Amino acid sequence: MLKLRKLIILLTLILTILLSANAFAENYLDPTRWEWCYSTDEYGIFIDNQTIKYYNGIAEYWECNYYPRSCQSHNCGEHYHYYLSSINFKNNTIATKGIIVRNFNGKVLFSDYRPSYGLRFEPIAPQSVAEVTANKVRSILQRIYSN
Numbered sequence: 001m002l003k004l005r006k007l008i009i010l011l012t013l014i015l016t017i018l019l020s021a022n023a024f025a026e027n028y029l030d031p032t033r034w035e036w037c038y039s040t041d042e043y044g045i046f047i048d049n050q051t052i053k054y055y056n057g058i059a060e061y062w063e064c065n066y067y068p069r070s071c072q073s074h075n076c077g078e079h080y081h082y083y084l085s086s087i088n089f090k091n092n093t094i095a096t097k098g099i100i101v102r103n104f105n106g107k108v109l110f111s112d113y114r115p116s117y118g119l120r121f122e123p124i125a126p127q128s129v130a131e132v133t134a135n136k137v138r139s140i141l142q143r144i145y146s147n
């Protein structure tokens with residue numbers, strides 16, 4: 001009896017892992033342009049290698065945070081946060097210029113852009129998600145500009 005219970009717990013665990021891995025795989029982002037960067041149990045971060053730009057130490061790029069389920073702000077199930085962001089590699093700071101939230105159909109639920117005079121660059125903290133993102137952005141830029 002105890003063995004059966006252990007087996008059921010094990011099967012449930014395996015199924016949960018498979019289903020959650022599947023949830024992250026089944027987003028509508030084109031994997032040839034949206035490069036995986038980081039995942040938590042709530043969302044995955046992807047960087048667009050087609051619109052990324054670099055000039056004079058400053059990168060501008062689109063980042064997508066894919067949520068397989070609702071987030072704290074949007075009670076709509078699977079959805080996507082797109083951020084237009086900028087990293088200044090000269091002083092290691094990051095700023096968000098705009099955000100678009102789309103549902104699983106691609107319908108825009110929310111969008112907002114900040115004028116350049118309202119941009120606030122904030123320091124990238126050691127061992128933060130922003131630092132992981134900055135490293136990914138740097139590696140994409142190095143690959144693109146070395147070709």
Ligand SMILES: [Zn+2]
Pocket residue numbers: 067070071072073074079081101
């Ligand atoms: Zn959300």
